Amino acid sequence: MYVSMSRPPNGLLMFLAVIVGSYVASRTLPSILDMVLAFITAYCLNGSSMVVNDIIDREVDKINAPHRPIPSGRIGINSALVYGVALGLVGLSASFVLGINTLLVAIIFYGIATAYNVWLKPLGILGNMAVSSAVVAPFLYGSILMINTISPRVILLGLLAFLANMGREIIKGIADIDGDALRGVSSVARKSGNKKAAIIGSGFIFTSVILSPLPTILGILGWTYLLVVVIADAGFLYSIIKLLANPSQSNSRRVKRELLLWMAIALIAFILGA
Numbered sequence: 001m002y003v004s005m006s007r008p009p010n011g012l013l014m015f016l017a018v019i020v021g022s023y024v025a026s027r028t029l030p031s032i033l034d035m036v037l038a039f040i041t042a043y044c045l046n047g048s049s050m051v052v053n054d055i056i057d058r059e060v061d062k063i064n065a066p067h068r069p070i071p072s073g074r075i076g077i078n079s080a081l082v083y084g085v086a087l088g089l090v091g092l093s094a095s096f097v098l099g100i101n102t103l104l105v106a107i108i109f110y111g112i113a114t115a116y117n118v119w120l121k122p123l124g125i126l127g128n129m130a131v132s133s134a135v136v137a138p139f140l141y142g143s144i145l146m147i148n149t150i151s152p153r154v155i156l157l158g159l160l161a162f163l164a165n166m167g168r169e170i171i172k173g174i175a176d177i178d179g180d181a182l183r184g185v186s187s188v189a190r191k192s193g194n195k196k197a198a199i200i201g202s203g204f205i206f207t208s209v210i211l212s213p214l215p216t217i218l219g220i221l222g223w224t225y226l227l228v229v230v231i232a233d234a235g236f237l238y239s240i241i242k243l244l245a246n247p248s249q250s251n252s253r254r255v256k257r258e259l260l261l262w263m264a265i266a267l268i269a270f271i272l273g274a
Contacts, residue, residue: 225273
């Protein structure tokens with residue numbers, strides 16, 4: 001139960017993004033010890049944010065995700081809070097061992113994720129931007145880890161990840177519209193309707209697809225990236241076309257899961273291309 005609360009797939013994707021950022025910035029990989037510490041940082045800080053989100057959204061999740069440990073009653077609030085704080089402290093401690101600059105990056109984006117959970121989520125687009133910036137964080141973290149600065153090459157990869165995640169967050173708002181009403185979240189779907197949210201969310205994803213060849217064109221990633229990212233791009237286009245044809249809650253739930261798969265394939269393309 002506790003492991004599932006930390007969202008292991010998300011934590012693994014965060015770690016892989018750190019490795020991509022490391023290699024793209026420096027053309028070398030971190031040492032084994034640094035990789036282990038980077039994994040602990042990425043996994044634990046992501047997990048802590050997820051646990052805090054589950055605590056704050058426990059009433060909303062009774063509608064949107066009743067199977068989760070807190071709304072289902074399998075884990076109490078106090079136990080979840082201790083678990084979330086512990087994950088955060090472990091993640092920040094691992095980052096401190098790697099260096100002051102990596103710790104600063106970790107603190108900034110962990111702070112953004114926490115601010116989203118506590119204050120920014122009800123603000124709609126602003127909340128979506130906060131979540132999406134947290135997705136960019138591991139790329140920047142990997143660059144800081146290896147060269148102590150942020151490489152322009154890594155910024156481009158972060159931009160692609162930001163756009164795709166912005167689209168998914170807006171589309172997710174369609175699926176979560178009932179629960180979001182309980183917390184007063186001003187999602188695009190609640191403010192402007194499902195169709196408008198589908199159009200805007202799809203627009204972000206379509207933009208990421210259009211820009212996806214740039215890393216190869218600019219010599220940042222090799223041709224292997226382009227060959228694999230085509231699969232992700234095809235998946236993105238398939239999902240948004242399906243959503244635009246039917247922007248219902250049930251269909252958006254399926255699409256948001258599909259988008260996570262295409263994003264994972266795009267990350268694999270980053271890895272192979274690097």
